[in-house]
Amino acid sequence: MAVTLPEGDLNSRLENYLDGFRNRHGLEEAEVDGNVVRLVVKPEVLLAVLATAKERLRILHLSFITVVDRVGSFELTYELLDLRGGQVRVKTTVEGEEPVIDTVTEIYPTANWHEREAYDMFGIAFKGHPDLRRLYMWQDHFDHHPLLKSFEISTKRTFEGLR
Amino acid sequence: MLSEERSKDIETDALSAPAAGRLANPDVRDEFGLETLDMSMGPQHPAMHGLLRLILELDGETVVRCDPVMGYLHRSKEKISENRMYPAVIPITDRIDYMNNMAMEYGYCLAVESLMDVEIPPRADAIRALMNEFSRIMSHIPSIGFLLLELGAFTPILYAFRERERIQTIMEAVTGARMMFHYIRIGGVKADLPEGMPEEMWKYIEGLEERLEPDFVDLIAGNEIFVARTRGVGKMTQEKAVEMGLTGVPLRCTGVEFDVRKHYPYGWYKNLDFDVVTDEAGDVEASYRCRIGEVKQSIRMIKQILENLPEGEVMGDTGRRIRPDEGDGFGRVESARGEYAVHIVSDGTDTPYRVHYRTPCTVNMQLLQEIVPGHYLPDIMPIMGLIDPVSGAWDK
Numbered sequence: 001m002a003v004t005l006p007e008g009d010l011n012s013r014l015e016n017y018l019d020g021f022r023n024r025h026g027l028e029e030a031e032v033d034g035n036v037v038r039l040v041v042k043p044e045v046l047l048a049v050l051a052t053a054k055e056r057l058r059i060l061h062l063s064f065i066t067v068v069d070r071v072g073s074f075e076l077t078y079e080l081l082d083l084r085g086g087q088v089r090v091k092t093t094v095e096g097e098e099p100v101i102d103t104v105t106e107i108y109p110t111a112n113w114h115e116r117e118a119y120d121m122f123g124i125a126f127k128g129h130p131d132l133r134r135l136y137m138w139q140d141h142f143d144h145h146p147l148l149k150s151f152e153i154s155t156k157r158t159f160e161g162l163r
Numbered sequence: 164m165l166s167e168e169r170s171k172d173i174e175t176d177a178l179s180a181p182a183a184g185r186l187a188n189p190d191v192r193d194e195f196g197l198e199t200l201d202m203s204m205g206p207q208h209p210a211m212h213g214l215l216r217l218i219l220e221l222d223g224e225t226v227v228r229c230d231p232v233m234g235y236l237h238r239s240k241e242k243i244s245e246n247r248m249y250p251a252v253i254p255i256t257d258r259i260d261y262m263n264n265m266a267m268e269y270g271y272c273l274a275v276e277s278l279m280d281v282e283i284p285p286r287a288d289a290i291r292a293l294m295n296e297f298s299r300i301m302s303h304i305p306s307i308g309f310l311l312l313e314l315g316a317f318t319p320i321l322y323a324f325r326e327r328e329r330i331q332t333i334m335e336a337v338t339g340a341r342m343m344f345h346y347i348r349i350g351g352v353k354a355d356l357p358e359g360m361p362e363e364m365w366k367y368i369e370g371l372e373e374r375l376e377p378d379f380v381d382l383i384a385g386n387e388i389f390v391a392r393t394r395g396v397g398k399m400t401q402e403k404a405v406e407m408g409l410t411g412v413p414l415r416c417t418g419v420e421f422d423v424r425k426h427y428p429y430g431w432y433k434n435l436d437f438d439v440v441t442d443e444a445g446d447v448e449a450s451y452r453c454r455i456g457e458v459k460q461s462i463r464m465i466k467q468i469l470e471n472l473p474e475g476e477v478m479g480d481t482g483r484r485i486r487p488d489e490g491d492g493f494g495r496v497e498s499a500r501g502e503y504a505v506h507i508v509s510d511g512t513d514t515p516y517r518v519h520y521r522t523p524c525t526v527n528m529q530l531l532q533e534i535v536p537g538h539y540l541p542d543i544m545p546i547m548g549l550i551d552p553v554s555g556a557w558d559k
Contacts, residue, residue, distance in 0.1 A: 003401045003419055035427075060405050061421075063495075064521035066506045077491070077506065083421045110408025113529050121241070136234035136558060146242055147517075157246060 006058065010035060010085045017088060020057050025049050036087045043092045046078075047102045050090065053080055054107050059088055062108040067118045069149045074099050074124060094124070103129040121147035199227055206235045210313050210544050213554020217531070221540060229535035229543075231528055236558040244518040249275055249485045250349055252518065256505075257343045259520060260556035262305070265291075265298035266498035268347040271518075273429060273494030274505040275349050278487035281480065283430070285473040287351035292431035293364075293468045294337065294346060295496075296461040300371070301330045302499035303454045303461075307379060310451065310548030314392050322378045329367060336360060349485055351478035361469050368465050375462075380455060393447040397534055397546040400445065407533060408526050411501025413550055416453045417445035423497035434471075435464050450549040486513060500524055500551060524550070524557035 006013060017037045022030055025048055029040035041049050053059045063079040073095045080088040094101050103126040104111045115126045116135040123145040126132060133139060137146065144151055205216040214235035220228035240259060244252045256267040269291060276283065308323030331341045336357055338346040346353050383389055404417045414421055422439040424432045440456030442449035492507040501523030508517040527550045535543055 003405050005419070005421075061410075062408055063502065063504055064506070064519065066508075066517070066519040068508050068517045079493075079504070079506075081427075083419075083426060085426050087427075108408070109406050110526060110529065113525060117525075134234075136237040138234075146239060151242075153242065153246065155246070 003060065004058070005060075006082050006084050006086070013082070013084075013086055017053075017057055017059070017082075017086065021049060021052060024052055024056075035085055036089050039088065039090045041090060041092050043094050043101050046090065046092050047104065047107070050078065050080075050104050050107050053088055053090075058082070059086070062104070062110050062114070065111065065114040065118060067122045067124060067147075069122060069147065071149050072097075074122060076101065076118075076124075078104070098123065098125070100125045100127055102127050105129060121145055123148070204543070206232075212309070212547055212552055214558075215552070215554065217535075217543070219540070219543075224540050226535050226538055226540060226543070229531050231531050233525075233528070233558055236554045238555075238559070240520060240559045241518055244515055246514060248513045249487065249515065252515065253348065254343065254345045256520070257345060258555060259522060259559060260498060260500065260503075260524070260553050261342060262553050263298050263302040263499040264342065264344055265295045265347065266496050266503055268344065269295055269430075270494040270496040270498075270503045270505045270520075271507075272347050272349050273496065274492040274507045275485070275487055275494075276492075277494060278490055278492035278507065278509055279349070279481065279485070281350050283351060283479050284476040285431075286355075286475045287477045287479070288431040289468050289472055290352050290356065290477060291347055292435070293465060293472075294334070294344075294352075296465050296468075297330055297334065297364075299461050299499045300458050301327050301334075303458050304379070306499075306548070306551045307383070307451060307454055309551075310393075310447070310545065311383060311389070313544040313548060314389060316383075316386075316389070319379065319383060322374075322382075326371060326374075333360075333364060333367060336363075348478070350481035351476070355477045361472060364465065365469055368462055368469075372459075372462055375455070375458060379458075383451070390448065392542075393451065393545055394444075396447045396538065396542050397549045398444070398446045399530070399534055403533065404445070407529055409501070409530065411497070411499070411523050411527065412450050412453045412457070413527050413530065414501070415439065415441045416449040416549070418443050423495055423502050427495055429494075429496060431468065435467055437464050447545045447549045450551075484513070486511065498523060500553065500556065501527060520559060522556040522559060524552040525559070528552055528557050 014032050014037055018030060018032055021027060021039060025045050027039055027041055031038050059080045059082045061081040061083050063081050066077040068075040073093050075093050078090040103115055113135060115129055116133060118124050119132055120134040120137055200221045202219045202221055203216060204219055205211045206214040216232040218230040219226055240255055243255055253268055253271060256271045257264045259267045304326045305323045308320035311319040335341050338344040399417060401417045401419050404414050405419060418441050420439045420441050425439050437460045440453050440460060442452050487509045489509055489511040495504040503523055504521035506519040507515050510516040530550060535546060
């Protein structure tokens with residue numbers, strides 16, 4: 001029972017990934033930059049794009065999910081590695097103060113805790129997640145999502161005017 | 164599974180009980196109408212690595228369910244990083260994985276540098292790799308010691324800390340600190356190696372090479388108790404390991420060859436010749452063998468770096484005020500525990516807009532939910548030794 005990892009020339013493999021995504025999905029942006037395939041997609045097709053990555057292109061490793069609070073919308077970055085030099089970076093933006101997005105745990109089980117962390121820190125609801133609890137903060141009596149820009153800390157500093 | 168040769172090497176009675184026989188049969192519980200017991204293990208537990216709470220459901224002495232509860236050492240590194248100037252974040256990253264601080268600094272600096280137009284001098288690159296490998300040895304050897312300590316062997320931890328002390332002395336001479344180094348800076352490293360230091364390092368590394376086999380292999384590998392407690396414990400397949408997103412030793416001990424230093428090379432590692440250490444078995448014993456193998460590879464790398472240490476500056480020109488371009492910066496390094504990645508979002512000001520640390524421990528810990536059920540309660544600690552988590556790293 002061995003896992004097969006991709007072989008061969010990196011550049012042709014990246015082109016292959018790019019074509020694979022382009023032919024199947026409507027992408028807003030798609031390009032190869034260095035050893036990274038950069039994709040920008042709408043949240044509705046995110047699940048389909050990641051399913052293509054895992055099932056068809058055999059990109060097996062989900063490295064991390066980064067959420068960025070853009071005040072009013074949230075930017076999610078899914079970083080995938082094929083473990084042999086190639087990377088796929090999928091970006092999507094969800095609007096609204098209380099955003100909802102589909103979970104990717106069905107495709108990448110490792111996303112379980114990444115999504116729990118994102119829920120904990122930003123309050124993003126992942127639809128269909130098997131176990132959406134807070135990861136770090138208290139389960140009860142704590143109604144905040146600390147990494148939101150609206151969560152202010154008492155020692156906020158500015159560096160304006162500093163030379 | 165173990166190769167036949169390996170099995171023949173160590174023939175003990177302990178091996179006659181196959182690991183599969185240890186697994187619980189869930190039907191038994193229903194037949195006798197027995198109840199399971201809920202138990203909380205930690206966060207203050209003498210054997211636990213740091214502050215982790217495990218909610219366990221026990222059927223006799225067999226674990227049925229394991230639910231890790233984290234956050235007891237959460238210090239909100241990501242929020243703090245958003246409120247500091249770029250260079251001031253480096254000491255914060257030091258405290259994420261306090262057993263392997265160099266890699267934490269390195270990943271962050273790589274991420275910032277990817278957004279800047281700065282050339283790292285070759286000597287700085289070489290010193291970064293050199294210190295990283297020392298840091299890896301400093302983390303791997305005590306982790307072997309801790310694993311053995313949890314199995315009841317006291318000697319290896321003393322030997323391990325002897326080595327750690329000696330490396331810490333070297334680190335102190337180079338960086339000025341014994342643990343929280345703050346040595347790797349954006350654009351290079353803080354200071355050049357002190358005079359005579361390469362010779363000192365060479366002397367130490369040769370000594371370690373001599374001591375490694377007798378102190379950490381001969382004393383441990385064939386020990387009957389060690390084999391009985393680790394072989395077949397925490398066993399997982401390659402598919403499972405990849406599916407769970409494991410990296411580092413837990414992934415490599417199943418036989419998947421993946422190392423960030425090799426497959427996503429950065430800095431001076433492009434110039435180094437080393438092997439990715441893998442093992443077939445995918446259990447706790449295999450992870451121990453992998454760690455020993457990695458220490459040997461680190462020794463090999465340190466020798467290569469010291470032989471060809473380039474001359475010149477150790478700090479690139481970053482300008483007086485560090486203000487990376489707008490955009491996303493990424494840094495990815497192989498820490499002692501696996502793939503450590505930093506994602507920085509810059510808005511062109513003095514402070515990062517968002518910093519995300521992908522710590523290997525957090526991801527590797529998901530494994531506990533998956534593989535602990537079916538094992539005996541005392542097997543949890545060896546499995547923790549396989550993952551080798553650090554409290555600061557999984558909680559951030």
